[in-house]
Amino acid sequence: MDLVERDKKVIWHPYTQMKTAALPVPIVKGEGAYLFAEDGTRYIDAVSSWWTNIHGHAHPHIAQKVAEQLKQLEHVIFAGFTHPTAVELAERLLAILPGNQQKVFYSDNGSTAVEVAIKMCLQYWHNQGQQRTKILAFNNAYHGDTFGAMAVSGRSAFTAAFDSLLFEVEFIDLPDAENIQSLKSRISNLKSQLACFIFEPLVQGSAGMLMYEARYLNELMAHCKAEGVLTIDDEVFTGFGRTGKPFACNHVTEQPDIMCFSKGLTGGTMALGITTCTQTVFDAFLSDDKLKTLFHGHSFTANPIACSAALASMDIFLKDATIQNINRIVEQHAEFAYRVKVHPKLKSVRQTGTILAMEWDTGSNTSYFSSLRDTLYQYFLKAGIILRPLGNVIYILPPYCISNEDLHYIYGKIEEALIEIGD
Numbered sequence: 378m379d380l381v382e383r384d385k386k387v388i389w390h391p392y393t394q395m396k397t398a399a400l401p402v403p404i405v406k407g408e409g410a411y412l413f414a415e416d417g418t419r420y421i422d423a424v425s426s427w428w429t430n431i432h433g434h435a436h437p438h439i440a441q442k443v444a445e446q447l448k449q450l451e452h453v454i455f456a457g458f459t460h461p462t463a464v465e466l467a468e469r470l471l472a473i474l475p476g477n478q479q480k481v482f483y484s485d486n487g488s489t490a491v492e493v494a495i496k497m498c499l500q501y502w503h504n505q506g507q508q509r510t511k512i513l514a515f516n517n518a519y520h521g522d523t524f525g526a527m528a529v530s531g532r533s534a535f536t537a538a539f540d541s542l543l544f545e546v547e548f549i550d551l552p553d554a555e556n557i558q559s560l561k562s563r564i565s566n567l568k569s570q571l572a573c574f575i576f577e578p579l580v581q582g583s584a585g586m587l588m589y590e591a592r593y594l595n596e597l598m599a600h601c602k603a604e605g606v607l608t609i610d611d612e613v614f615t616g617f618g619r620t621g622k623p624f625a626c627n628h629v630t631e632q633p634d635i636m637c638f639s640k641g642l643t644g645g646t647m648a649l650g651i652t653t654c655t656q657t658v659f660d661a662f663l664s665d666d667k668l669k670t671l672f673h674g675h676s677f678t679a680n681p682i683a684c685s686a687a688l689a690s691m692d693i694f695l696k697d698a699t700i701q702n703i704n705r706i707v708e709q710h711a712e713f714a715y716r717v718k719v720h721p722k723l724k725s726v727r728q729t730g731t732i733l734a735m736e737w738d739t740g741s742n743t744s745y746f747s748s749l750r751d752t753l754y755q756y757f758l759k760a761g762i763i764l765r766p767l768g769n770v771i772y773i774l775p776p777y778c779i780s781n782e783d784l785h786y787i788y789g790k791i792e793e794a795l796i797e798i799g800d
C-alpha cells in the first residue's frame with residue numbers, strides 16, 4: 378500500500394472535508410524553499426507551510442542545534458524547574474521586542490499563546506477586584522481554533538457550529554481615515570467594561586490577507602492606553618520578519634501590553650507558543666493570596682527541544698544575510714505588484730512586507746467563486762508551486778531563503794493563470 382492509501386485509512390486532516398477533498402500530496406523531504414514528494418516531484422513552498430517556515434526546510438543549523446539538545450535534555454517539568462534553553466530564549470526574545478515587554482510565558486502553539494494572553498488580561502482586572510470582562514476584537518479576526526481564541530475571532534462558517542457557546546465579544550471594523558474617530562468613541566463608551574483589545578497587527582491573515590495602515594493601529598493602541606484598556610498584539614503570523622520589520626509592532630510607536638508568538642518562532646520546525654507581557658501585567662498576579670496565581674500550563678510548557686529550535690532560528694533570523702533576503706523579497710513583490718495591479722481580473726493587489734496578496738474579481742458569480750479556489754490551487758500545484766488560496770485571494774509568503782529565480786517563476790505562473798483561468 379502506498380502512503381496516500383495508508384493515509385486514507387487512518388488520518389483525519391485539518392480543515393478538510395474528508396468526503397470530497399483531493400488526495401493529499403505525500404511529502405518525504407524538504408530542503409530550502411522546496412518540498413519533495415514521494416515520486417520525486419519538487420514543489421516550491423510559496424506559503425511557508427502554513428506561514429510557519431521562515432528559513433527554509435530542514436535547515437542544517439536548526440537540525441544540528443535540535444540534535445544536540447535531544448542528547449542533552451529532551452524535556453523537564455517547567456513548574457518548580459527551569460532549564461538553560463528556556464531562559465536563554467526568553468532573554469534573547471525580550472532583547473528584540475519593544476522595551477516594555479518583560480516576562481515570557483511558554484505554551485504550545487498560536488492558539489494557546491492567545492488563550493494565555495486572554496486569561497492574563499481577564500485575571501489582571503479580576504485580581505484587582507474590577508469587573509472588566511469584555512474583549513474588543515476586529516471583525517474577521519483570526520486568533521486560533523481553541524474556544525477562547527475562537528471566541529475572539531470573527532464569526533464565520535468556521536465557527537458556526539459553536540457560535541452559541543462562544544463568549545460575547547465587541548467587534549469593530551478595521552480602522553481607516555473615515556471610521557477612526559467613531560471607533561475611538563466606541564472604545565471610550567465601553568471602557569469601564571473592556572478588559573482588553575486583541576488584534577492582528579497590519580494584516581489579517583486568515584481573513585484573506587486584509588491589510589490596514591499602521592498609523593490607525595497606532596491611534597487605536599494609543600487610545601486604548603489612554604482609556605486603560607490592555608492591548609494584545611497577536612504576532613503569531615506577523616512576527617519574525619513577515620511584515621518586512623522584525624515584528625509588525627515595529628511599524629508603530631505605541632507598545633502593546635501583551636504579545637503572542639508562534640508560527641515563525643521555531644523557524645517552522647516545531648510547535649511552540651510564547652506570550653510576553655509588561656511588568657505591570659505580571660505584577661498584578663504577585664500576591665500572598667494563592668488565588669491570584671495564573672493557573673495555566675501545559676505538559677510540554679517550554680519544551681527544551683522546541684526552545685532550542687527557536688534559539689537556532691533566532692541565530693539565523695538576526696544574520697545580515699536574512700535581513701537582506703527579507704528586503705529582497707519585499708522589493709521583488711513590490712515590482713510584481715506594480716505590474717499586475719491594473720490587471721482587469723484582479724480586484725485588489727496588496728502587500729505588507731514579504732506578504733503579497735491578489736484578490737481575484739469574481740463578479741457576482743458566487744458558484745464560480747467557490748470552485749475558483751480549487752481550480753487555482755490545482756493549477757499551481759501542477760506547476761510545482763504550493764499556493765493555498767483563501768477563497769478568491771491568492772497570496773505568496775515564501776521562506777526568506779527563496780531565490781529570485783523561484784519568485785519570478787511563481788509570478789510568471791500567476792500571470793499565466795490570469796490569462797488562462799476564469800473567462
Ligand SMILES: *Cc1c(COP(=O)(O)O)cnc(C)c1O
Nearest residue numbers: 486487488519520521582613614
Ligand atoms: C495561525 C494563527 C493563530 C493560531 O496559531 P496555531 O498555532 O495555528 O494555533 C493565532 N493567531 C494568528 C494571527 C494566526 O495567524
